Amino acid sequence: MKIHVVVKMFQDAIQEVTPFVGPNAKVNAMNDFKAWTGITYSEFLERKQQKEDDDVILGEDWAGSQIYCEDAVTGPEMDTLEVLSMIAVSTAHVTRMAMEFLINQDVKMPLVIYEKNQYGYFIVVPESEELECMQGKLPESLFHVLHYASNKKIDWLMLDSDGLEIPGLKTYEW
Incomplete structure (x- = not known):
């Protein structure tokens, strides 16, 4: 299972980190990204591939906002992880x-x-x-x-x- 994590930046500080799991995780993460930045994640990635800087694409205040996708840890191995806030x-x-x-x-x-x-x-x-x-x-x-x-x-x-x-x-x- 994959986990999609939206990291929401504002003025160089992390404001919120929102995880999404399940069959609609990617779509939900992309919708959350657009709601935060005002730009679709597809457009963001396309412009990044064209070597545009985050602050040009997203604006200086939201630069650094990103979606990360990783394998979610589930099952018995989850009991060994220490999660801190x-x-x-x-x-x-x-x-x-x-x-x-x-x-x-x-x-x-x-x-x-x-x-x-x-x-x-x-x-x-x-x-x-x-x-x-x-x-x-x-x-x-x-x-x-x-x-x-x-x-x-x-x-x-x-x-x-x-x-x-x-x-x-x-x-x-x-």
Whole structure:
């Protein structure tokens, strides 16, 4: 069985990933792509073969949107896969001090982070009990974003300068 996955980009950030399986997966994925980008996937592929850039075909905001098709994993081997979730959040939800904290993180702090070039960070979201122990040790704005992700049972937080601003989370100008 094949799985078709539509990756929806907006302003260089993944906004949504939608999987389709079953007998109509390809058609449904192509319809979803067209609804997102305004262009048929057939036309997109045709223009790509003519060496046009994504941003010319789809427009700068939707460049990078794509459909991927792979063999779907089913059956007993699926039980051995670990699937994790990630949320993309704007760096506007943390203060400059919080970003500097991430840059200069003390190795004694049990927060696993990876720099995302100059655009932000990937952070493992601690479990709620572990996160509560970090309150007061983390910048308050970072704690609130991690707390939000933890409450949503998210495994990874991607702080990204182009990430979405989440309603209900405080934003900061810097």
